[in-house]
Amino acid sequence: xxxxxxxxxxxxxxxxxxxxAWPERTRVYEGHVGDAVRAxxxxxxxxxxxxxxxxxxxxxxxxxxxxxSDPGVVCVDEAGRFAVSLVGxxxxxxxxxxxxxxxxxxxxxxVTTATDAVGLPGLDTLGLPVExxxxxVSRALLDGEPVALDREVPWPLPPLPVAARxxxxxRVTDRAVExxxxxxxxxxxxxxxxxxxxxxxxxxxxxGLVEGALRDAGLSVRSVSCLATVDAKAGEPGLVAAAGxxxxxxxxxxxxxxxxxxxxxxxxxxxxxxxxxxxxEAAALVGGGELLVPKRxxxxxxxxxxxxxxxxxxRPGRGRLAVVxxxxxxxxxxTPRAKAELRRASVLVGLDQYVDQxxxxxxxxxxxxQSGLGAEEERARTAxxxxxxxHAVALIGSGDAGVxxxxxxxxxxxxxDIDVVGVPGVTAALAAGAVLGAPLGHDHVSIxxxxxxxxxxxxxxxxxxAAEADLVVTFYNPRSRGRDWQLPEALAILAGHRExxxxxxxxxxxxxxxxxxxxxxxxxxDPATVDMMTVVTVGNTATRxxxxxxxxxxxxxxxxxxxxxx
Ligand code: SAH
Numbered sequence: 001x002x003x004x005x006x007x008x009x010x011x012x013x014x015x016x017x018x019x020x021a022w023p024e025r026t027r028v029y030e031g032h033v034g035d036a037v038r039a040x041x042x043x044x045x046x047x048x049x050x051x052x053x054x055x056x057x058x059x060x061x062x063x064x065x066x067x068x069s070d071p072g073v074v075c076v077d078e079a080g081r082f083a084v085s086l087v088g089x090x091x092x093x094x095x096x097x098x099x100x101x102x103x104x105x106x107x108x109x110x111v112t113t114a115t116d117a118v119g120l121p122g123l124d125t126l127g128l129p130v131e132x133x134x135x136x137v138s139r140a141l142l143d144g145e146p147v148a149l150d151r152e153v154p155w156p157l158p159p160l161p162v163a164a165r166x167x168x169x170x171r172v173t174d175r176a177v178e179x180x181x182x183x184x185x186x187x188x189x190x191x192x193x194x195x196x197x198x199x200x201x202x203x204x205x206x207x208g209l210v211e212g213a214l215r216d217a218g219l220s221v222r223s224v225s226c227l228a229t230v231d232a233k234a235g236e237p238g239l240v241a242a243a244g245x246x247x248x249x250x251x252x253x254x255x256x257x258x259x260x261x262x263x264x265x266x267x268x269x270x271x272x273x274x275x276x277x278x279x280x281e282a283a284a285l286v287g288g289g290e291l292l293v294p295k296r297x298x299x300x301x302x303x304x305x306x307x308x309x310x311x312x313x314x315r316p317g318r319g320r321l322a323v324v325x326x327x328x329x330x331x332x333x334x335t336p337r338a339k340a341e342l343r344r345a346s347v348l349v350g351l352d353q354y355v356d357q358x359x360x361x362x363x364x365x366x367x368x369x370q371s372g373l374g375a376e377e378e379r380a381r382t383a384x385x386x387x388x389x390x391h392a393v394a395l396i397g398s399g400d401a402g403v404x405x406x407x408x409x410x411x412x413x414x415x416x417d418i419d420v421v422g423v424p425g426v427t428a429a430l431a432a433g434a435v436l437g438a439p440l441g442h443d444h445v446s447i448x449x450x451x452x453x454x455x456x457x458x459x460x461x462x463x464x465x466a467a468e469a470d471l472v473v474t475f476y477n478p479r480s481r482g483r484d485w486q487l488p489e490a491l492a493i494l495a496g497h498r499e500x501x502x503x504x505x506x507x508x509x510x511x512x513x514x515x516x517x518x519x520x521x522x523x524x525x526d527p528a529t530v531d532m533m534t535v536v537t538v539g540n541t542a543t544r545x546x547x548x549x550x551x552x553x554x555x556x557x558x559x560x561x562x563x564x565x566x
Contacts, residue, residue, distance in 0.1 A: 001025065001026070001027055001043070001044045001045060002026045002027070002044060002046045002047070002048060002097070003026075003027055003029050003036075003039075003040025003041075003043065003044035003046070003047045003048070004018060004019060004026050004027065004028050004029065004040075004048050004050075005029050005033060005036045005037055005040055005047065005048075005049045005050065005051065006050035006051070007033050007050070007051055008050070010078055010079075011050030011076070011078065014050055014076060014080050014105055015028065015048075015050050017104065017105060018048060018101065018104060018105070021104050027040075027043075027044065033051065033055075033059075034059055037049065037051075037060065038059070040071075041060060041063050042063075044071055045071050045072070045093075046071050046072045046073070046074070046088075046092060046097055047071055047072070047073045047074070048074045048075075048076060048083075048097070048101055049073065049074070049076070050075075050076050050078075052075070052077070052078075053075045053084055053086060056073065056075050056086060057086070060073060060087070064087070067087075067088060067091045068091055070087060070088050070092055071092050072085070072087070072088035072089070072091075072092025072093045072095075072097055073085075073086045073087045073088060073094055074086060074094050074097050074098045074101055076105065076107060077107075080105050080106070080107050081107055081108065082107055082108050082109075083097075083099075083101040083108070083109050084098065084110040085098040085109070085110065085111045085112070089112075093139075095109075095111045095139065095142045095143065096138065096139035096142065098110065099111075099135065099138050099139070099142070100135050103124065103135075109122070111142060123137060123138055123141075123170070123184055123186070126158065126186065128155075128186045128187055128188055128189070129187040129222040129223075130185070130186055131179050131184070131185045131187070131222075132180075132183050133168075133179065133182055133184060134184055136168065136182055137168045137169075137182065137183070137184040140166075140167075140182075141160065141168075145166065145168060146162075146165065146166025146167065146168070147160065147161070147162050147163060147166050147168040147169065147170060148162055148163060148164065148165045148168070148169045149169075149172070150169055150170065150172065150173075151172045151390075152171065152172060152173040152174075152175065153172055153173060153188050153190045153223075153314070153317060154316075154317030154319070154389060154391075155172055155186075155188035155190065155317050155390060156317070156318070156319055156320040156346070156387075156390060156392035157172070157186075157392060158343065158344050158345070158346060158363060159345070159346040159362070159363045159364065159365035159366040159367070160346075160365050161364040161365035162365060168182045169182065169183040169184070170183075170186060171183060171184070171185045171186065172185075172188055173185060173186075173187075173188075173220075173223075174188060174190045174191050174219055174220055174223030175218050175219060175220060176214070176215070176218050176219055177220075187220055188223060188317070189223060189224070189225035190223050190314050190315055190317065191219060191223045191224045191292075191312055191314060191315070192224075192225060192226060192228055192283075192284045192287065192289065192312070192313045192315050193214075193224055193226070193227050193228065193284060193310055193311070193312050193313075194227075194228045194229065194279065194280040194282065194284030194311045194313065195209075195210070195227050195228070195229050195233075195239060195242070195279075195283070195309065195310045196229065196230070196233070196270060196279035196280040196283075196295075196309040196310070197233055197236050197238060197308045197309075198307040198308070200238070200307070201239070201307040201308050202238055203237070203241040203245065205238065205300065205307055206238050206241075206242035206298070206308050206310075207246075208298065209296070209297075209298040209308050209309075209310050210224075210227075210242065210246070210310050213293045213296055213312055214293075214312065216293075217292050217293045217312060219292065219293075221246065224246060224248055225315070226243075226248045226249045226251045227242065227243045227246070227248060227249075228250075228252070228253065228283035228284055228286065229251075229279060229280075229283050230252060230253060230254070230255055230258055230270075230274050230276060230279045230283065231252045232255070232274045233252065233274075234252045238307075253282075253283055253286055255274050255275035256275075257286060258278060258283060258286070259275065259276040261278070261282040261285050261286055263277070263278040263281040263282050263285060263295075264281065264291070264294055264295075265278065265281060265294055265295045266278045278295070279309065280295050280309040280311040281294065281311040283311075284311045284312060284313035285311075287315055288315065288417075289313040289314050289316055290313060290314045291311065291312075291313050292312045292313065292314055293310070293311055293312035294311055295309050295310070296309065296310060296311070298310075316417065317390035318390070318418060318419055319387035319388055319389060319391050319392070319393065319418045319419070320387060320391075320392045320393065320418065320420075321383060321384065321395060321418055321419070321420045321421070322345060322392075322394045322395070322420075322421045322422075322423060323395050323397070323402070323407045323411075323420065323421070323422045323423065324338045324341050324342060324394050324395065324396050324401055324423045324425070325338065325396075325397055325400040325401040325402070325405075325423060325424055325425020325426070325427070326338060326354055326357055326358060326396055326397065326398050326399070326401075327398070327399065327425045327426040327431070327511070328398065328399055328428055328431035328510045328512070329357065329398070329431075329509065329510070329511045329512035330511035330512065333431065333511055334358070335423065335424070335425065338423045339361060341394050341421070342358055342361050342362060342394055342396075343361065343362070343363050344392055345366065345391075345393055345394035346365070346366060346391055346392050346393075347366070347367045347369065347383075347386045347391045347392070347393045347394070348362060348366055348367070348368050348369065348370075348393075348394050349370075349382055349383040349386070349394070349395045349396070350369075350379065350394075350395065350396035350397070350406075351370065351371065351372070351396075351397075352370040352371065352372060354396050354398055355368055355370045355396070358396070369383075369386070376406065376409055379395070379406060380406060380409035380412070381413055383395040383406075384413040387414070387418040388415075388417060388418055395407075395410055398425075398428075399425050399426065399427040399428045399431070400424055400425040400426070400427040401423075401425060402422065402424070403427045403428075403446070404450075404476055404477070407422060426511075428474075428507075428510060428535045429444075429474040429476070429537070431507075431510035431511050432474070432505065432507035432510045432517070432535045432537060433474075434510075435505075435511075435515070435517045436505035436507060436519065436537060436549065436550040437505075437546075437549030437550040438549070438550070438551050438552060439505055439537045439539060439543065439551070439552050440472060440537075440552065441551065441553060442472065442540065442542070442552050442554060442555075443469075443472070443540075444471055444472035444473070444474065444552075445466050445472070445473055445474070446473075446474045446475075446476055447459065447462055447463060447466065447473055447474070447475055447476070447490070448475075448476045448477045449476070449477050449478050449483075449486040449490060450476075450477035450483070451483070451486065459486070459490075460489070460493070463493045463494065464493050466494075467494045467496060467497040467498070468497060470498075470540045470541055471540060472538065472539055472543065472552055473494065473537070474536070474537045474538075475487065475490065475538075476535055477532060478530050478531075478532075478534055478535065478536050479527060479530045479531060479532070479534075480531065480532045484527070487527045487530060491525065491527070495522050497541075498522060498538075498539075498540070498541055499522070499541070500521060500522050500523035501521050501522070501523065502522045502538065502539050502541070503521060503538075503539040503543050503544065503545050504519075504520050504521055504524075504525050504536060504537065504538050504539065505517065505518070505519055505520075505536070505537040505539075505550045506518045506519075506520065506525065506529065506530060506534060506536050506537075507535055507537070508531070508533050509533050509534075510535070519545060519548065519549075519550055522538065539552055540552060
């Protein structure tokens, strides 16, 4: 029995919704709140309190006996935004109850027991239709019980802390199977139904044909991602209505696109009517995939000629590669979007030191493929290969992942059979600029002094060009143990075009706990104080030190007149 206690009108309304949904399992405790909580605590296995957590903590504190015997207690806030598992998360079933109450009231379950410290994705929040024992499998995931993942169809999913086998199963399939006991079935949108139609086809004829084709092939209608046809039929009312009834879009292609698709059953009729030898099969196969149901025609009770054709294809699972910049180091310089992508990925690829930087943000079950310095090409290849297997992959890099980092080697490997998203990050030049003042207030350039991948002649030519163009220059990879002469040479080139007093900012470990920075000059910089954790920003001929900060004016007129041009 679940005891329900509320104090306010909003609480009572939410309480009544629970009571109505679970009439057999709930009992409403009215009257004085303290007495109600005490009575429910004594009489029920579980409590849902529509009260502040503080109030409930004070009320139940004297009643607590031990986690084996105490009831599970869930608190729901006044606005109904959260269902908090307060005590008895496992033994009292409060975690599971919080999930169930959350589902019913549209509140977010808040569960703080260890297995869920970093948050499991709710099975009903994955964006896929879900069937079966959602509450039971969710509870098993929350409690860290073995849950097996059975991926019949490759589909990019967030990490689930799954075991090789377990009493519970999450099954990803587009086949029309009934979920078994202790099983949840997720329906990926993996099926494309191509449809052809004569003008005026009734919606029932289309639906009957599509549903029959799926049924005969043992496929679930909930995995249909779209109906696909030829442009000329984009406005055909029977098709538009059928797509609407199935809750999927009607996607169309030009006759030329369809004519180019190789199909097993071309015919003359559509060629004459709309200019392609196949509509249903070709439209289903445009994006590639496996033809599960070849073209079939509708059957009409009146014996008249069929007005619709359809074909069903299982499209190849598209993996997802997110190339994520982590920023320079500080947690609050990691963007919310980057955080979301890290939690969405089931596979994380990156340099070990960057993985350490964000490990606490990862969801349990995330597969981490980390490697040491140097193995860049291999990391890029690994990330792309995992995405091509249909996984959701995050490839991470410090700063911005596109700046002297993993994005380009990865995208050089990637083919168009995976989705790629980039998440920008705060690159070292910007992080350092903010520490120094405003050194990048006018045109500026970044130059890497690493001649590992670039011949020194090329680097030198670019430094010279920057010197001649009077650009502010930020040097990345400025100096390492085995590479110490490049920075002095580069500075000498700049010194040929700038005063010895030109400000130079040196920032080491920007935004990290051991951040340090120095403002010096072209003549005063000691290269020995620079290492690979450092960027060096050299001002242009207008850059000044003002109140200990490095400032590059936005316009040269300002420098002459000392007036802000606005
Ligand atoms: N993708 C990174 C750059 C990688 S190249 C970015 O966008 O920032 C590596 C070089 O970046 C280092 O040698 C150093 O010069 C610079 N760098 C990266 N992070 C830094 C930080 N927090 N502080 C100072 N320099 C940094």
